Amino acid sequence: MKVRASFLSPLFVLILYILALASGLLQDKLISGGNDPCLSVIIISMLVYIIPAIIFCRLKGVGYSAKLNIKLFSPGKLGCVIMSSLVLICGTVLIRSAQIYLGGTKEPVFSMFGEYLNAAQGAEFLPKAMAFAVVPAICEEFVFRAILLTEYNEGGFGAVTASVISSLLSAMMFFDLEKLPVFFFCGIICCLVTYVTGSSLTAFIVHMLFGFYGIFAEKYVTRAIINPSNRVISLFTFSLLFLVLAFIMLSEFEHILRKNGKSGVPTPSYRLKKADDGETPDVAATEEEEEGTKKVIGDRTKMNIEAFFSPTFLLCILFFAAAVFGFS
Incomplete structure (x- = not known):
């Protein structure tokens, strides 16, 4: 019996949630025991993400890894990747600005790495920064995008349902209600660039660049937006940048998809059961076409309900709520 993706995928993520909470205690022990925080991050990431993901892929059978779109992309798509990263950064700044102005915490999103990086000196800083930016990007994108x-x-x-659910599940992985919108937006951008480029490696690069921003620049941007004298100019500047960069990013998307269309490369599409069971209806049969269209829309609605109201997906949400507001 084949288990539906709407049940199996959230169940897999729920296991990761449990491992993530348990790993928090292990990470504290590793660091308090005098171990290198960089090494601790790698060990925890392997235990929480990589090992369960490898087991999942093995259980899916031979040839499953070939479906994950972990492949190189052409240099012409690099502009799309860079623009997506900049849109993600500017969008995050706007989200954090709104949260701060509404009374949210003024700590940077990546403040969890601050104390470890501040303690690093000289040659130690770069390897630790690489670990905090690269390792989480590899692990999270392998699980949630690939x-x-x-x-x-x-x-x-x-694509839409997959992107929303993947982004929400990845955002809840941090068990932080205030960071949820930021990482959900990060997930959406990573899903977009994955679908357009056809490679999950592009999502990894976007996520990695976002991590470097969080480590090297976010604290300075946060200081600027919380300063009352800079609020108006900061909000105007980042809003304008976001709109301009989003326009360029969408133009890059259009260019790639148009090129794919001309060369016959398949683009993301829904794989729903058609009313005609795969046979192309007669063009002249208007009524049959309309019935087929209604059937496709009906199937899509049913599948969306199945995905968003899956018992395991709802369990993930309940687990996140319990972790955020405290287990009773």
Whole structure:
């Protein structure tokens, strides 16, 4: 019996949630025991993400890894990747500005790495910064963009549903309500660039560049937006930058998709059961076409309900809420 992606994928993520909470205690012990925080991050990431993901892929059978879109991309798509990273950074600044102005915490999103990096000196700083930016990007994108997007696409749920669920599940992984919008937006951008470029490696690069921003620049940007004398000019500047960069990013997307269309490269599409069971209806049969369209829309609605109201997906949300507001 084949288990539906709407049930299996959130169940897999729920296991990661449990491991993530348990690893928090292990990480504290590793660091308090005098171990290198950089090494601790790598060990925890392996235990929480990589090992379970490898087991999941092995259980899916031979040839599953070939479906994950972990492949090189052409240099012409690099502009799309860079623009997506800049849009992500500017969008994050706007989200954090809104949160701060509404009374949220003024700590940077990546403040969890601050104390370890501040303690690093000289030659120690760069390797630790690399570990905090690169390792999480590899682990999270492998799970949430390579595996989860593949699962939902193979299950016929489509790009939009796959992107929203993948982004929400990845954002809840941090068990922080205030950081949820930031990492959800990060997930959406990574999903977009994955679908457009056809490679999950592009999402890894976007996530990695976002991590470098968080480590090297976010604290300075946060100081600027919390300064009352800079609020108006900061908000105006980043809003304008966001709009301009988003326009350029969408133009890059359009260029790539148009090029794919001319060369016959398949673009993201829904894999839903058609009313005609795969046979192309007669063009003249208007009524049959309309019935087929209604059936496709109906199937899409049913599959969206199945995905968003899956018992395991709801369990992930409940687990996140319990972790954030305290287990009773």
